[in-house]
Amino acid sequence: MPVAKAKKAPTPPRSDDFSQEMMESGEGILNLKDLVTRILARWPWIILCLLLGVSTAFFIIWRSAPEFKSTTTILVRDSSVDAFGKNDAGDFDVKNEEALETIRSGLTTLEMCEAIANEPHIRKLSHLIPLGPKPLPFMGDPDRGKIKSKVPPAAELAQMIQDWVSVEVRRNTRLIDISVVHEDPLVARELANEFVAQYDKQRIEKKASVSQENLQYLIGETKRVKTDLQEAQNVSASYSSPLELEKALTVSEANAKSLSLRYGPLHPTMREANDQLESAREQLRMSLLRAMDNPVDAEYWASYRKEEGDLETVESLNRIRDLFIARHTVLESEIESQNLLYSTILAQMETLELGPDGSSSEVSRQSAAREGEQIAPRKSLILAGGVMGGFAIGLGLAFLLQLVDSKYHSPGDLESQFDYPVLAAITDIPELSKATQSVSTEKSKRRSKEGASGQPSAGLLFANDAIKSNYLEMFRVLRTSVALLGPAHERKVTMVTSATPGEGKTFVASNLASAFAQQGQKTLLIDFDLRKPSVHKLFGHTRDQQAGLVELLVAKAQLGDIFQSCGSVQNLTLALSGSPAPNPGELLESTRIKALFDELRKHFEQIVVDTAPILPVPDSRLIAPLVDNLLLVVRAEQTTRGMVSSVLSVLENADAGPEGIVLNGYNERKAFGGKYSYGYDQYGYGSSYGDVYGDGSSSKTPK
CATH class of the missing domain: 3.30.1890 (Bacterial polysaccharide co-polymerase-like)
Known part of the structure; x- marks a missing residue:
């Protein structure tokens, strides 16, 4: 007889800070793409902060002077x-x-x-x-x-x-x-x-x-310039006679040179020309000597007078002659400059006066x-600042809310925190939700008056012709993932559970069993939630229309009496919970349940067990070590990290860690705000686990 496979000790969840996950790997709950999507999904906060920013901007504009x-x-x-x-x-x-x-x-x-x-x-x-x-x-x-x-x-x-x-x-x-x-x-x-x-x-x-000081200075400069100008003019006047004689000598020299070309030196005409030339030279010599001895410019000519003597030679006469011409040119330039300077000073004095x-x-x-x-106020700039500031604060607030968000939104969120694989992600099914919304109220009333309808619920996907094949493929993927966990003869019994009610474990268990049956495997679906069973509702049966597990465990029925055929899915057999048990916890005895599983392994190729949630009641903790595969269903947008960590801690103490996690209600297109409903009622059907155990609670657990 095969025995239950020993369970591996679960690896405790990682307690890494989720912002650190984002910075280190970019994977998991805070990868950039998911982070942006989830922040933008909190648009009401962003809009609220944006409106506050705009209101503040208008207030500043109104109050500013x-x-x-x-x-x-x-x-x-x-x-x-x-x-x-x-x-x-x-x-x-x-x-x-x-x-x-x-x-x-x-x-x-x-x-x-x-x-x-x-x-x-x-x-x-x-x-x-x-x-x-x-x-x-x-x-x-x-x-x-x-x-x-x-x-x-x-x-x-x-x-x-x-x-x-x-x-x-x-x-x-x-x-x-x-x-x-x-x-x-x-x-x-x-x-x-x-x-x-x-x-x-x-x-x-x-x-x-300081204008008076400048004026006095200019008056002194005027006197000095006037004196220098007068001296230069006197010297220039003494040069007038020698310069006229120099011009006459130049004419006589030219005339004698011209006549020498036609006449000889003894020719009367030539003699007369030479006599005139000598006379002009003598007159110039005497005039130059008088100018050089003139006191007004004697100091300048003293050295030349000593060197040249009385100018008795033609060469000395010509040298002094050239110097006089040059000296006269310098004097004329100096007189012109002094005149200009004198005029300028007079103009400056007039301005100052x-x-x-x-x-x-x-x-x-x-x-x-x-x-x-x-x-100011710069209305456009203030409004832009209000809009940008409000938007930035809104984004910051949305980011902080994301950091404190303890729910799961994608498979990566789970894999980044725990060392367990996500075997499948069951997405939202819009067609199923619409069908359920239109008929759920009518079905509920009919069940209460007439009992079971005999027709499976829309949540049983493999019996629902309106469901697209791509949705069925999600459970085929889950079926393949379970098959790959190990040899088929060693992993026949698969338990499906969750942390709290309303996470969709019955939905997952029923459709996983249907997927095994569709493959041609002889499959048994057991409803081991003796407190609040739901499998019979999904398949359109009544809870006590036939003997179930409760009758089997109290020895009021044989094993063969609890099996019910499922007409909607071939190769699938149901074992419902049976009549309500006064104290379900006392019926779940490990030895008895182990013997039951050993016997069922002989008759079925696959056995799927739907159990009670782990956190509210201890029932599933007794069953977990006895199964071959344990699947933990986690509801997207609902189950918190604390819940999953608590479940894994409980299973660790029971030496029964899960083989993997199934993320239910996952919606990739909208990470927030989706209503995940698959057409079957909430866990408990209007009552909570507290109602069963009498704690007085009457609140529903949200799906």
Whole structure:
């Protein structure tokens, strides 16, 4: 007689943090694809946070005081230069970026702001002191406007103005933007323009303080240049006679040279020409000696006079002759330069005597400030921030809810936490759900009045012609997975159980038995849930229409009396629970059940046992060590990790770990919000396990 196969000790569930699973392997409950799907499936939270974000944005827009920005632009000119090529006192080298930064900083000093705050026309501006954000409803100050309308002292107002103004230098230009932000556009415009006016005023006053020194300096320079000019003119005048004689000598030399080509030296004409040439040379020599001895320029010619003597030779005369021409050219150039310098100094003196005007400042207004344009609140930006912030918070909340989600949604969730394979994933069947919704109420009433209908429920897929073949294939896959667990003669008895009611163990057990029978194997389906059996309802039978397990265990029936044929599925035999037992726990004795399984192995090729849930009652814990295969049904979107861990702990203590897990109600297309119903009633049919044991509970366990 074959004996029950020894069960392996189950491997305890892994207690890894599920966020760690996501980071390490990308598989299981938190792989990226599933994570995104499940986060988006929590769209109500995302929409709620999104609405809160938008509402907050509108509240901020409503409460924020409007702000207007007015900007004036100034151009920093090149440094002014005086007649002698010197920079005016107080000027900047604007080609240096540090100079532009100095001007920028000078525009925002507290002294500058105090000067503006002291201006009477500025202090008289209406709405000069901003009111600030709107008060909250029922919390406003009735005197708020009156208090804000009072202008504070200049020192305090200067600090406020310093906070309102900003100055920026445009990159790679000599343009500086002065911007003022204020609640009133007119105030912003007036303050921006006043900054330019005050800066010009301060710079002009600073330059005016040194204008007298510059004027005195120019007067002294005028006298010096005038003296030098007069001396140069006197020297040039003493050169007029020698220069005229030099021109006459040049004419005589040309005439004598021309006549020498036609006449001999003794020819009267030639003699006359030579006499004239000698006379011109003598006259020039005497004139040059007088000019060289002239006191106005004697110092220049002293060395030449000593070297050349009285110019008695033609060569010495010609050398001094050339030097005089060169000296005269230099004097004429010097006189011209001195005249130009003298005119320039006179023009500068005239400018200083007239006093500095607005052009004396190194800055000029490039564009005046206009009435400020509104820059705050930036409604579109605040709304975008509210939408993005609300959406981000919603996603974050959905992610946190996902992290604390303890339910299973896919086969990977189970395999990532436990070292047990998922033998099959039974998906949702829409056709079955629709059929059940239309007839479930009518069937329930008919059962209560007439008893069994004799027709199998829609949940028995292999007897339902409306079910597509691909749904039947799920149980064929489960059948194959069970067959691959080991040799057929050693693994005939397969127990199907779950952690709690409503997970679909009866549905799985019945259709797995039908799948074995469809393959031609002689199959027995046993309803070993003696407390709240359900197999008879799925096959359209009544519980006590024939002797069942209860009668067999109390010795009121023989083994052959409990078998019922199933007309809807060939090769399938049913062994129902029978009449209600007053105390089912006392009937489940290990030796008796082991002997029953040994006997059934002789008559059937496959035996599928539907048992009670493990956590509510201890019945299945007595049967688990006696079967060959144990399948644990886990309901997607319902069973929690704690439940499965508790079941595996119980089975470990009973030395009966499962061969695998069957995920029921799995819906790959929508991980959340699906209603998984297969057309058969909830476990307990309107009563809970507490009702059976008398604890007073009357709540239904959700499917």
